[in-house]
Amino acid sequence: MRNMRCFRSSSWAGAWLLVGAFGIAAAxxxxxxxxxxxxxxxxxxxxxxxxxxxxxxxxxxxxCYDYTSFDGTSPAVQFKADVLPIFRQxxxxxxxxxxxxxPPLPAEHFLGPSVSMPAPTAMQIQEILSGIVGVKSVDEPxxxxxxxxxxxxxxxxYKLDGDPSNLDGLTCSKLKCAADMTCLxxxxxxxxxxxxxERDKIRRWIAQGAKND
Numbered sequence: 001m002r003n004m005r006c007f008r009s010s011s012w013a014g015a016w017l018l019v020g021a022f023g024i025a026a027a028x029x030x031x032x033x034x035x036x037x038x039x040x041x042x043x044x045x046x047x048x049x050x051x052x053x054x055x056x057x058x059x060x061x062x063x064c065y066d067y068t069s070f071d072g073t074s075p076a077v078q079f080k081a082d083v084l085p086i087f088r089q090x091x092x093x094x095x096x097x098x099x100x101x102x103p104p105l106p107a108e109h110f111l112g113p114s115v116s117m118p119a120p121t122a123m124q125i126q127e128i129l130s131g132i133v134g135v136k137s138v139d140e141p142x143x144x145x146x147x148x149x150x151x152x153x154x155x156x157x158y159k160l161d162g163d164p165s166n167l168d169g170l171t172c173s174k175l176k177c178a179a180d181m182t183c184l185x186x187x188x189x190x191x192x193x194x195x196x197x198e199r200d201k202i203r204r205w206i207a208q209g210a211k212n213d
Contacts, residue, residue: 063171063178065161067152072207079213080125083205086198087111087128088120109135109145125212132156133210139177139184148210151203160199162186 059065077083088111109131112120120128132145137155147153162170163186170183177183186193193199205211 059161059163062173063162063166064174065152065157065172070203072151072204075204077201077204077208079129079205079211082201084112084120084125084128085115086194086201088113088115129210129212139182140175142176146206146210149207151206154206157199157203157206158183159187160194160202164193 135145137143137145140155143155151157169185170178
């Protein structure tokens with residue numbers, strides 16, 4: 001995507017506008033009026049307050065998720081049962097979102113067919129994973145889109161944990177692209193974050209090795 005474009009929660013009926021994602025242009029999805037943020041809290045290290053994303057971690061004032069007290073080992077998360085349904089429900093809104101196989105731009109990652117389409121084949125699932133796991137981010141080349149075992153160095157999670165209301169894009173000081181404002185916007189743009197439990201499912205899947213299981 002210059003990496004993902006559209007994200008919609010499985011618990012929300014509407015769709016959202018996402019400009020850029022792990023990187024490039026914008027794609028339009030309809031507005032959504034539901035809220036799915038996880039509340040506020042203070043990071044274990046006292047880094048600041050922000051949106052709770054589970055396991056004791058928060059997104060503090062600097063826009064960086066605090067992994068100090070995050071437990072990525074439990075509960076166990078599987079790609080096909082837990083993560084893929086989020087991708088399919090949230091990204092398969094139209095061909096302009098991430099349901100296109102063999103996308104025209106290398107950074108526009110395929111994240112699976114919409115839930116309204118037939119279930120992905122084993123080959124399609126492998127295509128999804130091959131396009132994001134161990135693949136360098138376009139906007140943050142020092143990071144993979146998904147770094148197996150390391151959500152703190154997975155650009156996907158910075159996109160998901162960023163503040164969708166910040167039109168200046170990602171602000172986490174750990175990101176080089178944040179310094180020159182080339183990270184583009186978080187996911188989803190123009191709407192609330194994915195619910196806490198959905199983001200943490202993706203986070204734990206990465207922490208547990210980003211497996212094809």
